[in-house]
Every structure is written in structure tokens, then in C-alpha cells.
Amino acid sequence: MNGKLQIGWNRNEMAQKVAQDLPDGSYVNLGIGIPELVADHVPEGIEIIYHTENGLLGMGPVPEKGQEDIELINAGKKYITAITGASYFHHADSFTMIRGGHLDISVLGALQISKEGNLANWSTGKPGAIPAVGGAMDLVAGVKNVWVITQHVTKDDHFKLVNDCTFPLTGKGIVDRIYTNLAMINVTEKGLQVRELAPGISFDYLQKRTEPTLIQ
Amino acid sequence: MNGKLQIGWNRNEMAQKVAQDLPDGSYVNLGIGIPELVADHVPEGIEIIYHTENGLLGMGPVPEKGQEDIELINAGKKYITAITGASYFHHADSFTMIRGGHLDISVLGALQISKEGNLANWSTGKPGAIPAVGGAMDLVAGVKNVWVITQHVTKDDHFKLVNDCTFPLTGKGIVDRIYTNLAMINVTEKGLQVRELAPGISFDYLQKRTEPTLIQ
Amino acid sequence: MINKIIQSDKESVSDIFNGAIVMIGGFGEAGSPVELIHRLIDLGSKDLTIVSNNTGSGNVGIAALIANRQVKKMICSFPRSTNSVVFPELYRNGEIELELVPQGTLAERIRAGGAGIPAFYTPSSVNTPLADGKEIREFDGQSYVMEYGIRADFSLVKCHTADRYGNLTYNKTARNFSPIMCTAAEITIVQTKHLVEPGDIDPEVVITPGIFVNRVVEISNPEYESVLVANNERYPK
Amino acid sequence: MINKIIQSDKESVSDIFNGAIVMIGGFGEAGSPVELIHRLIDLGSKDLTIVSNNTGSGNVGIAALIANRQVKKMICSFPRSTNSVVFPELYRNGEIELELVPQGTLAERIRAGGAGIPAFYTPSSVNTPLADGKEIREFDGQSYVMEYGIRADFSLVKCHTADRYGNLTYNKTARNFSPIMCTAAEITIVQTKHLVEPGDIDPEVVITPGIFVNRVVEISNPEYESVLVANNERYPK
Numbered sequence: 001m002n003g004k005l006q007i008g009w010n011r012n013e014m015a016q017k018v019a020q021d022l023p024d025g026s027y028v029n030l031g032i033g034i035p036e037l038v039a040d041h042v043p044e045g046i047e048i049i050y051h052t053e054n055g056l057l058g059m060g061p062v063p064e065k066g067q068e069d070i071e072l073i074n075a076g077k078k079y080i081t082a083i084t085g086a087s088y089f090h091h092a093d094s095f096t097m098i099r100g101g102h103l104d105i106s107v108l109g110a111l112q113i114s115k116e117g118n119l120a121n122w123s124t125g126k127p128g129a130i131p132a133v134g135g136a137m138d139l140v141a142g143v144k145n146v147w148v149i150t151q152h153v154t155k156d157d158h159f160k161l162v163n164d165c166t167f168p169l170t171g172k173g174i175v176d177r178i179y180t181n182l183a184m185i186n187v188t189e190k191g192l193q194v195r196e197l198a199p200g201i202s203f204d205y206l207q208k209r210t211e212p213t214l215i216q
Numbered sequence: 217m218n219g220k221l222q223i224g225w226n227r228n229e230m231a232q233k234v235a236q237d238l239p240d241g242s243y244v245n246l247g248i249g250i251p252e253l254v255a256d257h258v259p260e261g262i263e264i265i266y267h268t269e270n271g272l273l274g275m276g277p278v279p280e281k282g283q284e285d286i287e288l289i290n291a292g293k294k295y296i297t298a299i300t301g302a303s304y305f306h307h308a309d310s311f312t313m314i315r316g317g318h319l320d321i322s323v324l325g326a327l328q329i330s331k332e333g334n335l336a337n338w339s340t341g342k343p344g345a346i347p348a349v350g351g352a353m354d355l356v357a358g359v360k361n362v363w364v365i366t367q368h369v370t371k372d373d374h375f376k377l378v379n380d381c382t383f384p385l386t387g388k389g390i391v392d393r394i395y396t397n398l399a400m401i402n403v404t405e406k407g408l409q410v411r412e413l414a415p416g417i418s419f420d421y422l423q424k425r426t427e428p429t430l431i432q
Numbered sequence: 433m434i435n436k437i438i439q440s441d442k443e444s445v446s447d448i449f450n451g452a453i454v455m456i457g458g459f460g461e462a463g464s465p466v467e468l469i470h471r472l473i474d475l476g477s478k479d480l481t482i483v484s485n486n487t488g489s490g491n492v493g494i495a496a497l498i499a500n501r502q503v504k505k506m507i508c509s510f511p512r513s514t515n516s517v518v519f520p521e522l523y524r525n526g527e528i529e530l531e532l533v534p535q536g537t538l539a540e541r542i543r544a545g546g547a548g549i550p551a552f553y554t555p556s557s558v559n560t561p562l563a564d565g566k567e568i569r570e571f572d573g574q575s576y577v578m579e580y581g582i583r584a585d586f587s588l589v590k591c592h593t594a595d596r597y598g599n600l601t602y603n604k605t606a607r608n609f610s611p612i613m614c615t616a617a618e619i620t621i622v623q624t625k626h627l628v629e630p631g632d633i634d635p636e637v638v639i640t641p642g643i644f645v646n647r648v649v650e651i652s653n654p655e656y657e658s659v660l661v662a663n664n665e666r667y668p669k
Numbered sequence: 670m671i672n673k674i675i676q677s678d679k680e681s682v683s684d685i686f687n688g689a690i691v692m693i694g695g696f697g698e699a700g701s702p703v704e705l706i707h708r709l710i711d712l713g714s715k716d717l718t719i720v721s722n723n724t725g726s727g728n729v730g731i732a733a734l735i736a737n738r739q740v741k742k743m744i745c746s747f748p749r750s751t752n753s754v755v756f757p758e759l760y761r762n763g764e765i766e767l768e769l770v771p772q773g774t775l776a777e778r779i780r781a782g783g784a785g786i787p788a789f790y791t792p793s794s795v796n797t798p799l800a801d802g803k804e805i806r807e808f809d810g811q812s813y814v815m816e817y818g819i820r821a822d823f824s825l826v827k828c829h830t831a832d833r834y835g836n837l838t839y840n841k842t843a844r845n846f847s848p849i850m851c852t853a854a855e856i857t858i859v860q861t862k863h864l865v866e867p868g869d870i871d872p873e874v875v876i877t878p879g880i881f882v883n884r885v886v887e888i889s890n891p892e893y894e895s896v897l898v899a900n901n902e903r904y905p906k
Contacts, residue, residue, distance in 0.1 A: 025434045027643050047434050049597075049643070053772065054696040055842045057641045058597075070698060070893050071843035077697040077750060085597045085630030087638035088841055090848040090876070091696075092547075092780040095773030096615055099548030099793060102643050130757045131769050132747040133799065138773030141792040142548050172796035241671045243880050263671050265834075265880070269535065270459040271605045273878045274834075286461060286656050287606035293460040293513060301834045301867030303875035304604055306611040306639070307459075308543040308784075311536030312852055315556060315785030318880050346520045347532050348510045349562065354536030357555040358785050388559035540786070549777070550808035552789035571787035571817075580808075601873065636838065637874040 008181040008198030014149050016041040017179050017196075018107055021147075022048050029053065029098070029139060031108040032076040034149045038107055049083075051103055053094050053135040058086025075135065098135065099142035106143035108136060110150040110178075112165040115212035117175040117187040119148065120167035133170075140171035152180035152209055159211040161185075161192065182206050191215050224397040224414030230365050232257040233395050233412075234323055237363075238264050245269065245314065245355060247324040248292040250365045254323055265299075267319055269310050269351040274302025291351065314351065315358035322359035324352060326366040326394075328381040331428035333391040333403040335364065336383035349386075356387035368396035368425050375427040377401075377408065398422050407431050436598045436642070437627065441649045444621050445471045448586050451504075452477065455542065455582075455617055456484040456494060457589035457610035460513065461657035463602070465590035465623045466493045468649070470667050472588070473497055479504045483542070483584060485535065485609060487511040487519035490661030498522060500668075505529035507582070509538050515661050534562060537579050539612060544581030546615025546644075551580050587617035590654065591640070594624035595631075598645025599638045607639065614644040623651040673835045673879070674864065678886045681858050682708045685823050688741075689714065692779065692819075692854055693721040693731060694826035694847035697750065698894035700839070702827035702860045703730050705886070707904050709825070710737050720744040720779070720821060722772065722846060726752035727898030735759060737905075742766035744819070746775050752898050771799060774816050776849060781818030783852025783881075788817050824854035827891065828877070831861035832868075835882025836875045844876065851881040860888040 009017065015037035022028060022038075024046035030038055039061065042048050050059035052074040059074060060081035068079040082088075097103055112120040119140060123131040140146050153160055161178065178185040183206050184196040193215040197206060207214050225233065231253035238244060238254075240262035246254050255277065258264050266275035268290040275290060276297035284295040298304075313319055328336040335356060339347040356362050369376055377394065394401040399422050400412040409431040413422060423430050438444045445468055448454060454472075458464030473496055480503050487506055488495030495518040497503055511519050511530060522528040533541065534556045544552055553576035557563045567578040589610035592603040600622060602610060614620045627650045660667075675681045682705055685691060691709075695701030710733055717740050724743055725732030732755040734740055748756050748767060759765040770778065771793045781789055790813035794800045804815040826847035829840040837859060839847060851857045864887045897904075 049434070051643070052842070054699070055845050056635075057643055058635070069841065070895065071700070072841045073697060073699050074842075077699075082635055082841070085595060085599060085642070086635040087599055087633075087641040088635050088839075088844055089638075089641060090844050091772070091776035091846045092849050093641075095776050096543075096547040097641075097643055099773055099777075099791065100546050100615060101548060102615070128761050130749045130760060131767075132749045133769055133771050134747045135772040137771040137797060137799065138793040141795065142773075169797045265671070267880070268605070270462070271608050272872075273880055274872070285604065286658065287463070288604045289460060289462050290605075293462075298604070298872055301832060301836060301879070302872040303836055303878040304602075304607055304872050305875075305878060306607050307535070307539035307609045308612050309878075311539050312780075312784040313878075313880055315536055315540075315554065316783050316852060317785060318852070344524050346512045346523060347530075348512045349532055349534050350510045351535040353534040353560060353562065354556040357558065358536075385560045540784070544789070547777070549789050549791060550811070550813055552781070552786050554786060574787070576787055604873075634874075636841075637871075 008201050012037060014179050014181060017184060018147060018149060019043065022105065026104040027051055027102065028105045028107065029103055029143065033109045035107040035109060036076065051097060053098060055089050055091060055094050056082060056086060058083040095138055098138050101142055101144060103143045105145045105147060106139040107147045107149060108139065110148045110160060111167050112160055112162050113148055113175050113178055114162055114165050115191050117173045118165050119170045119175050120165040121170050123168050125168045136170045140174040145176045146174050147177045147179065148175050149179045152182040161210045161212060163211050182209065224417050228253060230395050230397060233400060234363060234365060238321065242320040243267055243318065244321045244323065245319055245359065249325045251323040251325060252292065267313060269314060271305050271307060271310050272298060272302060274299040311354055314354050317358055317360060319359045321361045321363060322355040323363045323365060324355065326364045326376060327383050328376055328378050329364055329391050329394055330378055330381050331407050333389045334381050335386045335391050336381040337386045339384050341384045352386045356390040361392050362390050363393045363395065364391050365395045368398040378427045398425065435596045436645060436648045437596050438647045438649050441467055441471050441651065442474065444647045444649045445475060448472055448475060448477045450477050451479045452585040453481045453483065455584040455587040455613040456482060457608065457613050459485050459605065459608040463590050463606035463608050463610055464493055464657060465588045466655045466657065467651045468588040468621060468623050469493050469497055473500050473667060478502055481505045481507065483507040483582060485509050486513055487516055489513055489515035489657055491518065491666040492660040493657050496667040498528065503528060505531065507531040507533060509533055509535035532562060539609065541579055541582045542609065542612045542616045545583040546612060549581050551578055553578055582616065584617040585619065587613040587620045589613055589622050591622055591624050593626040593628055593633060594622060594648045595628050595633060597630055598642030598648055599633050600640035600645065601633055601637060602639055611640050614640045619646045620644060621647045623649050623654065625652060625654060672833045673882060673885045674833050675884045675886050678704055678708050678888065679711065681884045681886045682712060685709055685712060685714045687714050688716045689822040690718045690720065692821040692824040692850040693719060694845065694850050696722050696842065696845040700827050700843035700845050700847055701730055701894060702825045703892045703894065704888045705825040705858060705860050706730050706734055710734055710904060715739055716741045718742045718744065720819060722746050723750060724748040724753055724756035726750055726894055728755065728903040729897040730894050733904040735765065740765060742768065744768040744770060746770055746772035769799060776846065778816055778819045779846065779853045780849045782820040783849060786818050788815055790815055819853065821854040822856065824850040824857045826850055826859050828859055828861050830863040830865055830870060831859060831885045832865050832870060834867055835879035835885055836870050837877035837882065838870055838874060839876055848877050851877045856883045857881055858884045860886050860891065862889060862891060
């Protein structure tokens with residue numbers, strides 16, 4: 001993507017890791033970007049219901065070429081389909097699902113995640129940046145489990161897993177799991193706990209690319 | 217009804233007076249009791265949409281015998297019909313209409329009305345009385361115009377139009393008009409102003425049966 | 433596969449525990465889940481707090497649940513009606529608590545509970561005894577009272593059509609409180625007149641999306657309060 | 670007879686005054702009432718506050734309204750998208766105000782405005798800069814921020830089917846903010862793809878009951894932002 005060699009898992013493999021962890025029957029909201037790929041990797045035999053905050057429960061796969069419907073889109077404004085058994089609703093009802101704690105899992109992208117599970121994913125706070133928050137703050141406030149998928153470091157090799165977020169927060173203490181190209185990490189009361197390392201990635205290699213001290 | 221001679225307008229005539237004052241195209245909620253009769257008296261050529269707070273906009277007349285539907289009732293739990301062009305909705309949406317100021321007129325019964333337009337219509341506050349408020353407090357708080365239909369005095373000849381309500385209030389300063397068997401009265405900033413006397417009723421006769429000093 | 437259908441109405445309510453807060457749909461008898469209430473009577477859970485607009489009529493449904501001394505407290509807007517005898521008697525004897533709530537405030541509190549809104553301000557009941565002891569606050573020169581969202585452990589509702597995902601539609605004014613109650617409980621239990629395949633309900637006309645529903649029981653020929661009362665039925669018989 | 674149908678789209682928006690607060694339905698282009706927005710551009714009202722989830726794309730629709738310097742302030746959750754150029758430029762130059770609101774809070778504020786709720790508490794945005802300066806309050810040990818209901822002078826929305834009473838249905842995810850915006854404005858103006866007779870919409874499937882609608886204009890072949898943008902169209906041409 002950025003001219004570098006792929007280290008660890010690629011985007012699809014990261015999405016697959018998340019998909020494998022979704023419990024059968026979960027109601028899941030997928031954020032824009034890598035999270036959208038999760039829908040392509042759900043194991044056979046389990047059923048996941050995808051929610052898109054612009055008013056659909058039961059989001060289906062991308063439509064075939066030529067079958068797109070301008071009035072059937074996801075939160076990222078991309079064309080989607082609806083599964084058999086779906087339902088449409090307005091925005092207040094959609095965020096009743098989110099804020100009211102009815103969704104099981106929210107999968108989001110990230111700019112920074114702190115060791116306490118703080119998340120920054122909507123603005124760099126830089127002058128001239130156009131702040132755009134969308135539904136992220138509602139999702140992290142209302143959904144039971146917040147999982148993040150992200151590259152482990154920025155394109156110019158800065159930490160994304162940090163002691164303290166320097167960008168404006170989306171929510172405080174709300175991230176439960178982090179899936180990166182290098183590892184799967186749980187946010188625990190004691191700190192960031194590594195659950196799995198990507199093939200060929202050592203704990204030391206991971207620690208060097210992570211600001212907080214990791215728990216093995 | 218209570219063995220007395222009918223003085224002034226009867227219940228149907230009172231309802232007719234209200235019906236004649238409803239502007240064409242109004243959205244109107246009719247309370248339980250005499251207000252329910254209003255629907256029978258709307259002049260030809262005008263269209264009024266009746267709202268019943270248990271989830272129907274476009275309440276129609278009483279069904280023919282044998283055509284009753286247990287699942288189609290009004291706020292008084294009586295069988296009704298739905299007009300062509302009606303809509304059903306849940307209680308939160310129904311009270312969005314009421315509290316949000318979308319209805320034009322609420323027609324209610326009364327126990328007491330004060331000269332400042334305070335209304336008491338849900339409880340006598342007596343020991344052993346079962347208090348039951350229903351939607352009355354929402355209606356008086358949210359609907360633009362609150363009209364009351366009531367007998368002018370109680371069955372045992374106590375004032376219903378009083379200086380100050382002694383029963384627990386439904387709302388303060390919210391009644392706009394009063395239709396009784398003896399007169400039509402506007403609640404104004406200066407007090408209760410008589411608009412029309414029932415046939416054979418003198419102003420003095422009315423004043424004797426009204427605690428506050430009336431404006432002629 | 434997601435399948436919320438439960439074969440046994442008895443089983444569907446079997447975990448309603450003593451002291452639970454239970455919302456019960458219906459306005460009068462329209463939408464009242466009579467069979468689920470009767471199974472709750474069979475179960476015999478005590479000290480329940482019931483959130484429902486009315487207190488039932490005769491000696492069936494909610495009235496029977498109250499008569500069976502399973503209800504500690506009623507949260508409702510209108511605890512009396514033509515054939516309502518059970519609640520008034522217990523209330524006068526001080527044997528049941530009543531939290532009287534204006535109907536629109538009750539609806540909004542339930543909706544808020546389901547929507548993750550802990551509290552809101554409403555003009556309803558300001559300057560009345562029902563606002564006594566509550567926070568009053570001015571916005572733009574008008575007074576409003578603060579009310580809290582309500583959540584329940586269980587909601588029991590009746591619908592017209594359901595599928596295995598828990599998507600629901602209702603019939604006419606039997607809809608009333610049920611869609612918001614579905615959103616406000618940890619466990620929502622639904623009795624449906626018709627059970628259909630996913631897709632048989634047009635996604636545009638689903639009233640309660642399946643995410644708000646946990647269990648669906650088919651009751652094809654539900655009983656109605658007014659018919660039972662007219663026949664002088666009691667529950668338990 | 671109640672008849673909310675207006676023949677002329679130009680006439681339907683003709684009283685939108687300078688300084689008005691205008692809600693505009695749509696999420697991205699889905700549900701965006703492009704024709705009504707273009708008539709508002711023709712009208713030329715200035716100093717508008719626009720409440721809408723996005724700021725439009727290309728040089729049509731909301732983006733064109735902004736480019737035409739009619740908008741003083743945007744209240745929205747996501748003021749940028751793939752083809753969004755107009756708003757970012759004016760914003761960087763300090764020529765347009767932005768009130769950024771989390772999407773769910775925006776929806777709830779609009780719903781509250783329509784439901785007569787002046788303010789409510791929400792967990793969204795607590796501990797973030799978007800809660801700065803707002804009242805924070807604890808309920809059951811959790812922190813919430815107080816947010817105000819929003820009302821508008823006008824709402825412009827697009828629907829799928831309408832009748833003369835103003836009963837509306839929508840199409841798929843083009844529903845989004847429109848039903849709540851219909852409730853929150855003094856005057857709600859609707860463009861519909863299909864106009865039908867009362868009764869043609871089943872009372873059970875009406876999404877917006879007519880009480881929330883003031884004017885209905887039939888636009889049988891509406892234009893779509895993405896098509897216009899792909900063709901490099903501008904408005905005014």
C-alpha cells in the first residue's frame with residue numbers, strides 16, 4: 001500500500017481474525033475502512049447480523065455490478081445489499097440500538113489507542129483539518145464490546161498504541177480488543193495483554209513498536 | 217341523567233357547539249366522556265382528523281354492531297374505526313404528536329376550572345380514591361389549544377368554575393375555552409369572559425353558579 | 433443460525449425471578465399478552481414490579497397476576513377501568529404500591545430506557561402533584577420536570593406477526609406500548625399470532641427489528657380479556 | 670378537505686426566509702431532496718443554519734447551497750466525504766460556522782425537538798472535546814452530557830410515497846433522518862417520488878403520519894448527487 005513490505009498479517013487476515021472471534025448470533029456494527037472487510041470472512045455455519053447506523057439491520061454483501069441501488073448504502077456511503085429478514089428504520093431508532101446497548105460488538109478503525117483503552121479515531125486536531133465524527137462517539141459509548149482494527153504503527157512509523165492519546169478522544173476506557181497487522185491484544189485492567197503474535201513477529205519486535213509496556 | 221330537569225344545552229348540544237368551532241383541517245384529540253360526542257357533530261364540508269393517544273391518527277366513527285375489533289379501540293377503550301388515510305403508531309410516537317405541539321386542539325372533561333385557566337380533571341384527592349391520570353397532563357402541556365366540556369356545576373350543585381382549584385391540578389393556566397350546559401366561556405387574561413349564553417339562561421343565573429366574577 | 437422461537441410458552445417465561453421488573457405491553461386489553469401473563473401466574477414469581485399502562489380487568493390477565501399477590505408495585509398511568517376491581521381493593525388496603533405516571537411520560541421513560549438516555553425533561557405534570565419532589569428546570573423561560581428512563585428485566589408483549597429473527601409487526605391499536613417495551617428490557621418475550629419465514633415481513637414495514645427481541649412463542653388463538661371477563665372466567669381457574 | 674399537495678416545487682419553498690433554520694434530510698445522497706434544495710438556491714435566502722448529516726458533494730445539492738453563500742452555519746456530524754470540496758474550503762477560510770455533533774446525538778436532538786423534550790442526557794461524547802463546556806451529570810455512577818432538542822423553521826425531505834394528508838413512506842436507507850426531521854420543524858416540505866390516494870398506503874406501514882407534514886410536491890424523476898457529480902454538473906448551471 002505504502003511501498004513497504006507487508007509485515008505480519010495483511011488487511012484481509014486482520015479482518016479474518018476479527019471475524020473468527022465474532023460469537024454466533026452477534027449483532028455487529030462495522031466501521032469504515034478495514035472493519036468493512038470483516039463481513040467477507042465470517043466462518044460458515046454461524047450467523048452474524050450487521051447493523052449500519054444509517055438505518056439497516058441485516059446488511060448483506062456488496063451488490064453485483066449493475067445491481068447497485070443509490071438508496072441502499074452503508075455508513076461509508078458504499079453500495080450494499082440487505083439480507084432476507086432485514087429491517088429498515090430511521091436514525092433515532094438506529095441509535096436507540098447503538099446507545100441503548102443492543103449491539104454486541106462495534107468494530108472500528110483507530111488513529112491512537114492508549115493503554116487504558118482510550119480511543120482517538122475522528123480527528124488529528126491539526127489546524128485546517130475538517131473534524132468529522134459521524135457515529136463513532138455513540139458507538140463507543142453504547143456498544144458492549146469495542147474492537148479496533150488498525151495497522152500497528154502509522155505510515156511514518158509513529159506509535160498508534162500509546163501511553164496517552166495526543167489526538168482528541170472518541171471515548172475513554174472503551175476499547176476491549178485491538179487487532180493489528182502484528183498482534184492481537186486485549187485491553188485489560190493491568191494494561192495491554194498480547195493474545196497472539198502474527199507469524200514471524202517476536203514479542204520484542206512488537207514491544208519496540210508499542211509505546212506502553214506490553215504484558216506477555 | 218341525574219333526575220333533574222335539563223337546564224340549557226344538553227350533552228349533544230354542548231358537543232355540537234365545540235364541533236362548530238373546530239377549524240377545517242384541525243388535528244384534534246377528544247377526551248373520554250362528553251368530548252367523545254364531538255365527533256358526531258362535525259359540520260359537513262370540513263375535515264377534522266381525530267387523534268387517539270393509544271396510537272391512531274384518523275379515528276373514525278363507532279363501528280356497526282358486529283363489526284367491532286378488539287384491537288381497534290380509543291383512549292376510553294371503546295370500539296372505533298379508522299378512516300381512509302389513517303395511520304397507526306406506538307405510544308412514544310403518539311405522545312411526540314401531543315407533547316411536541318403537533319395537535320391543534322385537545323377537548324377534555326373537567327372536575328374544576330379556575331379563573332386563571334387551571335384545570336383539575338384526574339383526581340378528587342379524596343382518601344380511598346384511585347388516582348388515574350392517563351394522558352391528560354401530557355395533553356394540557358403539549359396541545360396548542362385546550363377546550364373543556366363540562367356541566368356547569370356538580371351534581372350536588374357545587375361550583376366547577378372556581379377561583380382556585382381545590383382538587384389536584386392537571387395543569388396550570390392551560391384552559392382556553394369552556395363549554396358548559398349554560399354557556400360558552402373564554403379564559404382571558406382578565407378572567408372568564410362569557411361568549412354565549414344557552415337559551416333561557418341569564419347572565420345573573422350563570423354568575424350565581426360560577427364562583428369567579430364573570431366578564432360580560 | 434439465529435432462532436428465537438421457543439416452543440413452550442411455559443418455558444419462555446421460566447426465568448422471571450422474584451423481585452423482577454417486568455414491562456407488560458397493551459393498552460386495556462388491546463395488545464395484552466394474556467397467555468404470557470397466565471404462564472407467569474403459573475410460575476408464581478413474587479414481589480414483581482409491573483410497568484404497564486393499566487391494571488387489568490376482571491380476574492384474568494394483569495388483574496389476576498395482582499390478585500395472585502405476585503405484584504409489589506405498579507408503575508402505570510391509569511390503574512382503574514370499568515371492570516377493574518382487584519387493584520383498587522389492594523391499593524385501598526395498602527397492599528400494593530402505585531407509581532402513577534402521566535401516560536406520555538411513561539411512554540417517554542420507557543423509550544429513554546431503551547435508547548440509553550438516563551433522564552430527560554418534559555413539560556408534562558409541571559405544577560401538579562405528580563411533579564412533587566422532582567427536579568424542575570427552566571428552558572427558554574418554560575418549566576420542565578426531569579424524569580428518568582426506565583429499564584426492565586423482562587418485557588412481555590403480544591404481536592401480530594413474527595419471524596425467527598424476532599422481527600415483529602402489530603395489529604392496529606394493539607401496537608401501543610409494545611415496540612418501546614421491546615427496547616427497554618434485558619429479555620424481551622413475545623407472543624405472536626402468526627409465525628412466518630424471514631423475508632415474509634417486508635423490511636420496510638418491520639415495526640420491531642429483531643435485535644430488540646429475545647424469545648418468540650406462537651399463540652395462534654390468543655384469549656381476550658373482555659371475552660374472559662364476560663364469561664366470568666378467573667385465572668387460575 | 671385537507672390537501673397538502675402543492676403543484677409547484679418553487680412555490681413550496683417560497684417562504685424560507687433569511688436567517689431560517691432548515692433541516693435537510695438525507696445521509697449522503699440517499700434521501701437528499703435535491704430538487705427542493707435547488708429551488709432554495711433559486712430563492713436565494715441568506716444566512717441559513719442548515720441541520721443535515723453531511724455537507725454534500727461536488728457542486729450540487731447542499732454543497733451548491735453552501736457554495737452559493739447562503740449558509741451561515743452547518744450543524745452536522747460528518748462534514749466531509751469523497752467529493753466534498755465546497756465546505757472544507759469555506760471552513761478553512763473561516764467563512765462558514767460548524768457545530769459538529771455526534772451522529773446519534775444529532776438524531777436524538779432532532780427527535781427531542783419534535784417530541785417537546787427540551788433537553789436530555791446522553792453518554793455519547795463524554796470525555797471528549799465535543800462535550801467541552803456542556804453540563805456533565807452522573808446517573809448511577811456513569812457520566813452523561815446534557816444536550817438540547819433542536820427545532821427548525823423548515824424541514825426539507827424526500828420520500829418515496831405520499832398522499833394528500835401528508836402520510837409518507839420511504840425507500841430503504843433513504844429513510845434515515847427524514848422521519849424525525851418531519852417532526853421537528855414548523856413547516857415540513859416533502860418531495861415525493863409517488864403521489865397516491867389516501868388509503869393506498871396501509872395505515873400499518875405509514876412511517877410519517879400526515880400530522881407532521883405541511884406540504885407535498887411530486888418529483889417523479891428526482892436527480893441524484895452521484896449522477897450529477899459524475900457528469901460534472903453544477904447548480905446553478
